[in-house]
Amino acid sequence: MTVHRDHSLKSFNTFGVEARAAHFATAENLDTLKSLLQTFSKDSITILGGGSNILLTQDLPGLTLHIGLKGISIVEEDDLQVLLEVQAGEQWHDLVLFCLDHNYGGIENLALIPGQVGTAPIQNIGAYGVEIKDVLDSCVGLHKTSLDLKTFDLEDCAFGYRDSVFKQSLKGQYLITSVRLRLRKKNHVLKTNYGAIAQVLKDDGITDPNIQDVAKAVIDIRQSKLPDPKQLGNSGSFFKNPVIAQNQFDDFRVQQPAAPFFEMGQGYYKIPAGWLIEQAGFKGYRQGDAGVHEHQALVLVNHGTATGQEIWALAQNIQQRIKEVFGITLEPEVNLF
Ligand code: EPU
Numbered sequence: 452m453t454v455h456r457d458h459s460l461k462s463f464n465t466f467g468v469e470a471r472a473a474h475f476a477t478a479e480n481l482d483t484l485k486s487l488l489q490t491f492s493k494d495s496i497t498i499l500g501g502g503s504n505i506l507l508t509q510d511l512p513g514l515t516l517h518i519g520l521k522g523i524s525i526v527e528e529d530d531l532q533v534l535l536e537v538q539a540g541e542q543w544h545d546l547v548l549f550c551l552d553h554n555y556g557g558i559e560n561l562a563l564i565p566g567q568v569g570t571a572p573i574q575n576i577g578a579y580g581v582e583i584k585d586v587l588d589s590c591v592g593l594h595k596t597s598l599d600l601k602t603f604d605l606e607d608c609a610f611g612y613r614d615s616v617f618k619q620s621l622k623g624q625y626l627i628t629s630v631r632l633r634l635r636k637k638n639h640v641l642k643t644n645y646g647a648i649a650q651v652l653k654d655d656g657i658t659d660p661n662i663q664d665v666a667k668a669v670i671d672i673r674q675s676k677l678p679d680p681k682q683l684g685n686s687g688s689f690f691k692n693p694v695i696a697q698n699q700f701d702d703f704r705v706q707q708p709a710a711p712f713f714e715m716g717q718g719y720y721k722i723p724a725g726w727l728i729e730q731a732g733f734k735g736y737r738q739g740d741a742g743v744h745e746h747q748a749l750v751l752v753n754h755g756t757a758t759g760q761e762i763w764a765l766a767q768n769i770q771q772r773i774k775e776v777f778g779i780t781l782e783p784e785v786n787l788f
Pocket of ligand 1: 579687688690711723729746748749
């Protein structure tokens with residue numbers, strides 16, 4: 452195991468901003484992980500998965516720990532289902548491709564989401580009507596101080612929209628080491644009614660789609676709207692879609708009758724933040740090298756040499772404006788450091 456000092460994190464965050472880690476190490480197995488956790492104090496450790504959902508606004512003191520645990524294995528299977536165990540350091544999209552190759556269905560709508568498998572349950576990744584909670588059987592977490600391994604079943608994870616127990620009451624306490632997913636081998640249940648999937652399939656002349664067709668449609672849609680972090684630094688959606696209660700929604704509808712919305716039940720409504728940001732005139736806007744993507748206003752981008760602080764300044768500017776215009780508070784979806 453090598454611990455690097457004063458290590459650049461530019462290639463470890465998909466925004467591609469420069470920030471330095473006082474100490475940096477990659478843990479490729481559980482023993483290394485435990486010994487690093489013993490060496491450094493818990494409060495000075497930053498866990499880094501794929502770096503695809505973070506904004507670094509400063510250099511990081513202590514240890515930045517990159518999770519490099521690899522492996523995909525079958526725990527059990529029958530004719531209909533398979534239970535896969537996937538180590539935290541696998542790339543999420545590589546897992547999706549593995550499943551498509553083996554005809555395991557359930558995560559095809561989550562194709563092309565950047566990041567590693569271990570961070571997927573933390574924010575309950577989701578796209579096109581599917582969230583990881585829909586297929587998750589359990590995950591294993593390593594406690595940062597006691598070094599005990601604990602299995603969290605679906606209920607323990609307390610999943611919500613881009614939310615879980617690991618962002619709430621257990622925030623910062625556990626590091627996910629592996630995830631178990633229950634996937635189908637046949638009789639696939641396709642979700643094609645969300646967003647443009649059905650339209651793309653129709654345009655491609657596909658009337659009886661399989662999971663590979665759905666994944667291809669998702670990939671086409673994402674590539675047409677979302678910038679590739681390798682070409683233009685970004686962390687996907689920068690903000691969560693705000694959820695507002697009935698009273699506020701009624702006023703909002705009167706003022707913005709054309710606004711899209713999603714009814715969540717129990718008197719709550721989700722409003723697309725991308726729509727709000729576009730209406731406020733920010734689509735394609737730039738503040739130096741920090742910008743708002745020209746095709747999807749929910750995505751902030753680094754046009755080259757923006758710092759994390761500059762991107763955060765743009766984000767705050769947007770938050771303030773949305774509050775003034777619509778009276779709605781936008782919360783970041785990315786994690787700020
Ligand atoms: N919209 C605009 N202008 C924009 C962007 C969106 O008017 O610039 C409108 C669209 O026309 C549509 C609505 O907003 O009516 C929703 O847009 P879209 O379907 O693109 O989805 P989103 O709400 O912007 C969410 C997730 C994405 C996920 C997509 C597809 C969040 C914060 N984001 O985006 O997740 O890929 O749905 O399911 O929930 C991510 O988390 O990083 C991410 C990319």
